[in-house]
Amino acid sequence: MITRRQFSVLGAAAASVAVGPLAQAAQAAQAAQAAPRGRxxxxHVTLVHGAYADGSSWSKVIPLLQAAGLEVIAVQNPLTSLRDxxxxxxxxxxxxxxxxxxxGHSYGGTVISQAGxxxxxxxxxxxxxRAPDAGEDYPAVAARFPAPPVARGVVKANGFQWLSRQAFLRDFAHDLPEAEALxxxxxxxxxxxxxxxxTVAAWRQKPSWYAVSKNDRIIDPGLQRFLAARMRAHTVEVxxxxxxxxxxxxDIAGLILEAARG
Structure with missing residues (x-):
C-alpha cells in the first residue's frame, strides 16, 4: 500500500516531467522536505569552477538553485595547485x-574527486x-581520445598556463555571444x-551525476562519456x-536539482 507521504513524493516527481525548470526547482524543494525519515x-550546494575561469562562471546556475531553496556557495579557486x-x-x-x-566543472572535477x-x-x-582515479595519470588517459582543438591555443609561462584570446573565443566559449565570451x-x-x-577518487564512494557536453572542444565528449560510465554516474548529454x-x-541546474532529490 502506498502511504500518503509516498504518494506525495511520487506525484511531485511525475509532475516535474511536464513543467519548466523553475517549477521543477520548486517541486525539488517540496520533494526534499518529504524525504523519508532518517535521511x-x-x-546545500558547493560549486567548484575549472581552469581558465572563476566563480562567476556559475552566475546563471546559482539563482536557479536558490529558487529551489538551496543554499549555494561558489568556490574561488586560486588555481595555484591542486592542494590549494x-x-x-x-x-x-x-x-x-x-x-x-x-x-565541479572541467578541472574542478579533479578538485571534487579529491575533496569529495x-x-x-x-x-x-x-x-x-575531469574525473581521475586515485593516483591515475590523467593526461595518459586523455591521450586515448582525440586531442581537443583547444590544445593549439594554450599559452604557458612562469609555471602557469592560460588560453589565448583566439582559443578562448573559438574553443572555450564558442557557443556564447562574443560580448559575453569576452x-x-x-x-x-x-x-x-x-x-x-x-590520491583518492571520491566518486568510488559517493553517488555521482555527470553532464556530458556534446560539442565540447576542451575535453573530448568521448572521454567524458568514458569517465561517466566508469564511475557509473547518472548521465545526461547537453x-x-x-x-x-x-x-x-x-539543463545544468536541472541535473543538480535531480541529484539533490536523489
Whole structure:
C-alpha cells in the first residue's frame, strides 16, 4: 500500500516531467522536505569552477538553485595547485551545516574527486569535467581520445598556463555571444602547470551525476562519456560546448536539482 507521504513524493516527481525548470526547482524543494525519515534532505550546494575561469562562471546556475531553496556557495579557486584548490573547497564545505552536493566543472572535477570524501558531501556532480582515479595519470588517459582543438591555443609561462584570446573565443566559449565570451575571457584564471594527481577518487564512494557536453572542444565528449560510465554516474548529454553551465544553465541546474532529490 502506498502511504500518503509516498504518494506525495511520487506525484511531485511525475509532475516535474511536464513543467519548466523553475517549477521543477520548486517541486525539488517540496520533494526534499518529504524525504523519508532518517535521511536528511540535501539543502546545500558547493560549486567548484575549472581552469581558465572563476566563480562567476556559475552566475546563471546559482539563482536557479536558490529558487529551489538551496543554499549555494561558489568556490574561488586560486588555481595555484591542486592542494590549494582542494583547501579552498574544503573551507567552503566547512561553511555548509548539512548534507551538501559538491559540483565541479572541467578541472574542478579533479578538485571534487579529491575533496569529495568529506563527511558532509552527499553526492558529486560533474559538468564536462575531469574525473581521475586515485593516483591515475590523467593526461595518459586523455591521450586515448582525440586531442581537443583547444590544445593549439594554450599559452604557458612562469609555471602557469592560460588560453589565448583566439582559443578562448573559438574553443572555450564558442557557443556564447562574443560580448559575453569576452567578459569571461577578461576574468580567466591561469592554471598551475604543476602535476595534479589525486590520491583518492571520491566518486568510488559517493553517488555521482555527470553532464556530458556534446560539442565540447576542451575535453573530448568521448572521454567524458568514458569517465561517466566508469564511475557509473547518472548521465545526461547537453547540446552545448564546454561552458554548458553558462550556455545551458537550466539543463545544468536541472541535473543538480535531480541529484539533490536523489
Amino acid at each position: 536528511s534532505p540535501v539543502r 584548490d582542494v583547501a579552498a573547497t574544503e573551507r567552503a564545505l566547512a561553511r555548509q551545516d548539512g548534507p551538501t552536493l559538491l559540483v 570524501l568529506a563527511p558532509t558531501v552527499a553526492g558529486l556532480v560533474y559538468v564536462a569535467a 567578459r569571461l575571457y577578461a576574468v580567466q584564471g591561469p592554471l598551475s602547470t604543476a602535476p595534479s594527481t589525486t 547540446d552545448a560546448g564546454h561552458l554548458s553551465l553558462v550556455s545551458r544553465p537550466k
